[in-house]
Amino acid sequence: MPDTRKRSSIWLQFKDFFFVLVLSLSQFRLHGSTGLRSGSQANFFPPLEDAMLPSGSFNNRMALITGGGTGLGRAMTATLSQLGAQCIIASRKLDVLQRTAEEISSQTGNKVHAVQCDVRDPQAVSQCVDQIEALTGLPDVIINNAAGNFVCPSERLSPNAWKTITDIVLNGTAFVTLELGKRLIQNQKGASFLAITTIYAESGSGFVVPSASAKAGVEALYKSLAAEWGRYGHRFNIIQPGPIRTKGAFSRLDPTGAFEKAMIDRIPTGRLGTPAEIANLAAYVSSNYASWMSGAVIRFDGGEYVSLAGEFNELRSVTPDQWKLLEAMIRKTKGS
Numbered sequence: 082m083p084d085t086r087k088r089s090s091i092w093l094q095f096k097d098f099f100f101v102l103v104l105s106l107s108q109f110r111l112h113g114s115t116g117l118r119s120g121s122q123a124n125f126f127p128p129l130e131d132a133m134l135p136s137g138s139f140n141n142r143m144a145l146i147t148g149g150g151t152g153l154g155r156a157m158t159a160t161l162s163q164l165g166a167q168c169i170i171a172s173r174k175l176d177v178l179q180r181t182a183e184e185i186s187s188q189t190g191n192k193v194h195a196v197q198c199d200v201r202d203p204q205a206v207s208q209c210v211d212q213i214e215a216l217t218g219l220p221d222v223i224i225n226n227a228a229g230n231f232v233c234p235s236e237r238l239s240p241n242a243w244k245t246i247t248d249i250v251l252n253g254t255a256f257v258t259l260e261l262g263k264r265l266i267q268n269q270k271g272a273s274f275l276a277i278t279t280i281y282a283e284s285g286s287g288f289v290v291p292s293a294s295a296k297a298g299v300e301a302l303y304k305s306l307a308a309e310w311g312r313y314g315h316r317f318n319i320i321q322p323g324p325i326r327t328k329g330a331f332s333r334l335d336p337t338g339a340f341e342k343a344m345i346d347r348i349p350t351g352r353l354g355t356p357a358e359i360a361n362l363a364a365y366v367s368s369n370y371a372s373w374m375s376g377a378v379i380r381f382d383g384g385e386y387v388s389l390a391g392e393f394n395e396l397r398s399v400t401p402d403q404w405k406l407l408e409a410m411i412r413k414t415k416g417s
């Protein structure tokens with residue numbers, strides 16, 4: 082490469098790096114390391130953080146939460162445990178699971194068990210279910226929450242990148258669901274199955290194509306089993322969350338923090354969701370208060386999906402004075 086082109090390419094790379102750095106620092110200054118930013122209309126929609134169901138709603142019930150050591154799975158575990166459930170949390174990192182289990186158990190007084198399991202491996206899933214049967218018996222509540230994801234242009238995805246995400250999300254959910262489903266059927270015990278997907282499972286989305294494809298598969302799996310396995314006492318439901326700040330999701334989907342403002346601007350309720358809010362919804366769907374709910378797909382996103390979908394929604398930024406002008410122009414039109 083000639084010297085001048087080499088120098089200009091290095092300068093471009095430096096400029097990109099500098100841009101990302103400035104962006105990240107400005108995000109940090111604005112929001113601190115953990116703070117939530119929100120639009121002014123968020124004042125209308127304050128998040129309630131306390132458990133919604135009556136205490137004891139999950140007494141004598143066993144709940145398995147995959148990916149329960151972190152983020153949303155951790156919040157769901159905390160809520161179910163607070164409501165009386167004995168919880169089992171399962172994922173790859175045993176140290177993380179054990180720390181979460183101890184913290185939640187000590188707060189709620191109800192035992193939380195930590196079981197190591199890579200949901201991509203059907204043999205590991207079967208052994209994990211053996212362990213669960215020995216610890217608590219088969220669960221009454223199963224929440225398939227474990228997932229993997231990162232933003233990446235599809236032309237940069239390797240076959241293994243595709244396989245990794247689809248294995249965790251679609252195959253992992255299928256292995257856990259089928260293994261437990263079969264054993265529950267054999268034992269004539271009913272259960273509530275809940276899958277956590279995402280709003281783009283329905284629309285598809287560029288730059289997260291393996292996740293979108295796998296989550297759509299999970300939704301097909303759960304709707305199909307809702308129809309087939311009701312006769313065995315099983316319910317299957319789906320929650321599609323919009324953006325809720327967790328380290329796992331935001332570090333992989335919005336690494337610089339630049340995307341967050343755009344998300345909040347388009348969410349009609351003016352803010353991100355909170356882990357406690359989705360935990361309350363998951364608890365309700367998994368509880369006997371929802372025993373007539375099966376095959377449901379619940380979008381829980383502050384209105385983000387419809388906001389993205391409506392062709393004219395950008396007109397929100399038109400001011401009252403501009404509307405006067407627009408209306409006058411439209412009224413002046415005669416005929417076609």
Ligand SMILES: CC/C=C\C/C=C\C=C\C(=O)SCCNC(=O)CCNC(=O)[C@H](O)C(C)(C)COP(=O)(O)OP(=O)(O)OC[C@H]1O[C@@H](n2cnc3c(N)ncnc32)[C@H](O)[C@@H]1OP(=O)(O)O
Nearest residue numbers: 228229230231233239241242245279324329330331334335
């Ligand atoms: C802002 C939020 C708004 C909305 C959110 C909406 C939806 C959110 C959905 C979610 O699911 S968020 C949850 C996110 N949480 C996680 O992803 C946690 C678990 N993730 C992981 O453990 C890793 O990130 C993992 C998914 C990559 C899996 O780790 P593992 O160790 O098994 O894989 P490897 O590191 O060996 O990678 C496998 C394969 O993928 C390629 N790869 C990894 N990262 C990237 C990347 N950023 N870009 C491109 N490719 C990547 C990696 O190179 C390997 O492929 P090769 O072997 O090199 O071909």
Ligand SMILES: NC(=O)C1=CN([C@@H]2O[C@H](COP(=O)(O)OP(=O)(O)OC[C@H]3O[C@@H](n4cnc5c(N)ncnc54)[C@H](OP(=O)(O)O)[C@@H]3O)[C@@H](O)[C@H]2O)C=CC1
Nearest residue numbers: 148151152153172173174199200227228324325327329330
């Ligand atoms: N936060 C958000 O804005 C949104 C999240 N979601 C969904 O919510 C759920 C929770 O995500 P969130 O809490 O944000 O992110 P996290 O990264 O905190 O949670 C993902 C969990 O999955 C576990 N996991 C990953 N790979 C495997 C594996 N192979 N086997 C077993 N467990 C695994 C991880 O544990 P470990 O590393 O120990 O294996 C981790 O606890 C996911 O299904 C995600 O798709 C959907 C829409 C929006």
